[in-house]
Amino acid sequence: MNLVNLIRLAWRALHRNKLRAFLTMLGIIIGVASVITMMSIGEGSKQSIQTSISSMGSNMITIMPSSNTPGVQMAGSNIHSLTLADVKALKKDANYITTISPLASSNGQVIKGALNWSTTIQGASPEYLEIRKLSLKDGIVFSENDVRSSAKVCLLGQTVVDNLFAKGEDPIGKIIRFKKIPLQVIGILVSKGQSNFGQDQDDIIIAPYTTVMKRILATTYIQDIYASATSEAETDKATDEIKTILRETHKIRADQDDDFTIRTMAELIKMLSSTTGMMTTLLTAVAGISLVIGGIGIMNIMYVSVTERTREIGLRMSIGARGVDILMQFLIEAILISITGGVIGVVLGVSSSLIVASVLNWPTVISESSIILSFIVCAFTGVFFGYYPAQKASLLDPIEALRYE
Amino acid sequence: MDTKILDIYDLKREFKMGTETVRALKGITFDVSTGEFLTIMGSSGSGKTTMLNILGCLDKPTDGIYKLDGVDITTLSKDELARFRNTKIGFVFQAYNLLPRTSALENVELPLLYNNTIGAKERRERALHALESVKLADRMDHTPNQLSGGQQQRVAIARALVNEPVMILADEATGNLDTRTSYEIMSLMQELNQKDGKTIVFVTHEPDIAAFSSRTITLRDGRLQRDTINSNPRSAREALATFPETDDY
Ligand SMILES: Nc1ncnc2c1ncn2[C@@H]1O[C@H](COP(=O)(O)OP(=O)(O)OP(=O)(O)O)[C@@H](O)[C@H]1O
Numbered sequence: 001m002n003l004v005n006l007i008r009l010a011w012r013a014l015h016r017n018k019l020r021a022f023l024t025m026l027g028i029i030i031g032v033a034s035v036i037t038m039m040s041i042g043e044g045s046k047q048s049i050q051t052s053i054s055s056m057g058s059n060m061i062t063i064m065p066s067s068n069t070p071g072v073q074m075a076g077s078n079i080h081s082l083t084l085a086d087v088k089a090l091k092k093d094a095n096y097i098t099t100i101s102p103l104a105s106s107n108g109q110v111i112k113g114a115l116n117w118s119t120t121i122q123g124a125s126p127e128y129l130e131i132r133k134l135s136l137k138d139g140i141v142f143s144e145n146d147v148r149s150s151a152k153v154c155l156l157g158q159t160v161v162d163n164l165f166a167k168g169e170d171p172i173g174k175i176i177r178f179k180k181i182p183l184q185v186i187g188i189l190v191s192k193g194q195s196n197f198g199q200d201q202d203d204i205i206i207a208p209y210t211t212v213m214k215r216i217l218a219t220t221y222i223q224d225i226y227a228s229a230t231s232e233a234e235t236d237k238a239t240d241e242i243k244t245i246l247r248e249t250h251k252i253r254a255d256q257d258d259d260f261t262i263r264t265m266a267e268l269i270k271m272l273s274s275t276t277g278m279m280t281t282l283l284t285a286v287a288g289i290s291l292v293i294g295g296i297g298i299m300n301i302m303y304v305s306v307t308e309r310t311r312e313i314g315l316r317m318s319i320g321a322r323g324v325d326i327l328m329q330f331l332i333e334a335i336l337i338s339i340t341g342g343v344i345g346v347v348l349g350v351s352s353s354l355i356v357a358s359v360l361n362w363p364t365v366i367s368e369s370s371i372i373l374s375f376i377v378c379a380f381t382g383v384f385f386g387y388y389p390a391q392k393a394s395l396l397d398p399i400e401a402l403r404y405e
Numbered sequence: 406m407d408t409k410i411l412d413i414y415d416l417k418r419e420f421k422m423g424t425e426t427v428r429a430l431k432g433i434t435f436d437v438s439t440g441e442f443l444t445i446m447g448s449s450g451s452g453k454t455t456m457l458n459i460l461g462c463l464d465k466p467t468d469g470i471y472k473l474d475g476v477d478i479t480t481l482s483k484d485e486l487a488r489f490r491n492t493k494i495g496f497v498f499q500a501y502n503l504l505p506r507t508s509a510l511e512n513v514e515l516p517l518l519y520n521n522t523i524g525a526k527e528r529r530e531r532a533l534h535a536l537e538s539v540k541l542a543d544r545m546d547h548t549p550n551q552l553s554g555g556q557q558q559r560v561a562i563a564r565a566l567v568n569e570p571v572m573i574l575a576d577e578a579t580g581n582l583d584t585r586t587s588y589e590i591m592s593l594m595q596e597l598n599q600k601d602g603k604t605i606v607f608v609t610h611e612p613d614i615a616a617f618s619s620r621t622i623t624l625r626d627g628r629l630q631r632d633t634i635n636s637n638p639r640s641a642r643e644a645l646a647t648f649p650e651t652d653d654y
């Protein structure tokens with residue numbers, strides 16, 4: 001029998017038992033739909049994480065102080081191992097770093113007239129904005145001169161502006177007070193919204209690091225050093241270089257641990273992508289299980305179908321059907337069930353990812369590869385689980401099959 | 406044209422049932438010429454169905470020679486046997502064996518679907534023609550459950566005819582039918598035999614059915630008991646005329 005007739009035959013057999021065919025497909029439908037939905041959510045969040053990381057500067061390096069005294073663990077802010085001398089040394093000797101900025105920050109209350117707000121002030125150099133990929137929507141950045149003179153100027157994040165200034169009021173040129181120190185607002189940062197970790201990235205004040213260190217903190221230590229590697233790919237080289245330079249300036253012996261920690265965005269990206277990788281593996285496992293269950297459902301119903309139609313098989317054989325004709329008849333029926341289930345599953349999966357995107361506002365990305373993969377897996381499931389029942393049918397003895405009650 | 410269509414020599418068929426062996430056919434020899442209308446008779450269990458299954462290439466003999474249309478069947482593979490069934494043989498069963506919920510026309514088309522040399526158009530034409538020859542062309546869209554037993558058997562005969570076989574095999578094809586309808590079927594068989602020259606092998610229990618054929622073989626306990634030529638077969642059409650008219654036919 002030719003393929004067209006075989007497909008027509010299989011289609012009609014399914015048509016006759018619509019409900020049964022649908023129930024058989026259900027496993028496949030649910031499996032495929034959930035895989036496509038979850039993959040689109042996974043892919044969507046992966047892409048949104050990636051864009052937000054690159055908006056934070058994918059070549060960013062953070063150096064933090066840490067304890068190298070065995071047995072004594074202290075919170076990072078209590079360790080004073082980083083100084084401006086380190087920044088100077090790195091600026092002079094490091095080749096894989098383009099820009100660098102110290103960071104001294106302090107939490108406290110900021111007051112403007114009758115309004116006040118609890119926030120963080122970050123003392124940094126003008127390059128800090130470039131490293132963090134921050135930009136101004138209004139005003140100007142403080143200058144090297146301001147740094148040298150510990151000028152009482154600052155830049156405000158949008159959240160701080162919203163909490164200290166009335167709507168329509170222009171903050172530029174106004175004086176605010178942070179821990180009683182008056183600071184003149186000279187610029188406003190472009191809003192970056194929430195970070196992936198739920199932090200409000202607009203709830204900051206940025207001032208020259210000298211201002212924060214001398215006037216607010218009264219310290220000679222800094223908390224962090226921010227730097228940009230020449231590129232994301234060269235982050236590792238930059239890290240090694242920083243390590244060598246800092247160990248030298250800190251006079252750390254070869255058998256001693258570092259008294260600082262280096263964190264890179266590249267590291268974070270690696271970590272996040274391994275998380276997404278794990279999620280993909282997990283999803284694949286779920287998909288595999290649901291398709292196996294769906295496949296077993298198909299196998300089961302095909303066995304029932306073969307038994308039910310034993311006489312029909314006997315008749316077909318007696319009028320000239322070969323074993324392979326019978327095999328193909330049932331195999332194609334099984335494949336048709338699984339592929340129809342797959343199509344319905346894809347439609348359902350795509351529409352539910354669209355619903356997730358529009359109702360829950362989650363970023364979803366429907367990848368063609370997930371759809372194509374689902375189809376291939378469905379067809380394979382049909383062949384794999386349909387083969388044994390079909391083979392059983394094809395091996396029936398025509399005389400016995402005709403006599404079957 | 407006295408060509409032998411069936412040539413059977415010392416045919417044996419044994420069934421192994423665990424340790425026991427059932428000898429259904431114990432060495433049968435006969436031959437059939439083209440255009441004969443043969444009936445096979447015999448009591449229950451005498452081996453008629455076993456014989457017919459072998460003649461129809463559904464089963465192979467344990468021993469002996471069976472030549473159909475000059476070809477030694479025992480040497481053929483399973484697929485070759487299927488091909489033989491498809492092109493040389495038309496089966497008619499006691500239980501009709503039509504596909505349920507499938508129209509008469511499609512039931513008749515079925516054997517041609519397994520013959521890839523025949524296209525859709527020719528298939529339909531030949532099926533219609535076969536239905537016409539059993540006088541059911543007007544019922545081609547009816548499904549089996551919309552047809553009487555006699556009509557279903559006529560659809561089954563059309564299905565047996567559609568591939569233009571060299572012979573028609575019938576196993577108690579009138580076994581489920583009343584006398585009048587049986588006579589109608591026999592009339593059809595006689596017509597196919599006399600007009601179209603089809604060779605027919607017809608298994609039956611009933612002597613009055615056998616009377617319509619030109620030759621009767623009687624089996625007994627797996628052996629050929631009698632082989633009689635009926636030089637003056639009864640006409641089923643005339644026999645039908647003795648029945649009161651009904652409007653079923
Ligand atoms: N598949 C089989 N396995 C075992 N024994 C079988 C098988 N088929 C037939 N037989 C035996 O072979 C013998 C002949 O059976 P067969 O069906 O040919 O008889 P029959 O003449 O057609 O009888 P009936 O008129 O009742 O249909 C019987 O004894 C039967 O039990």
Ligand SMILES: [Mg+2]
Pocket residue numbers: 453454455
């Ligand atoms: Mg029998």
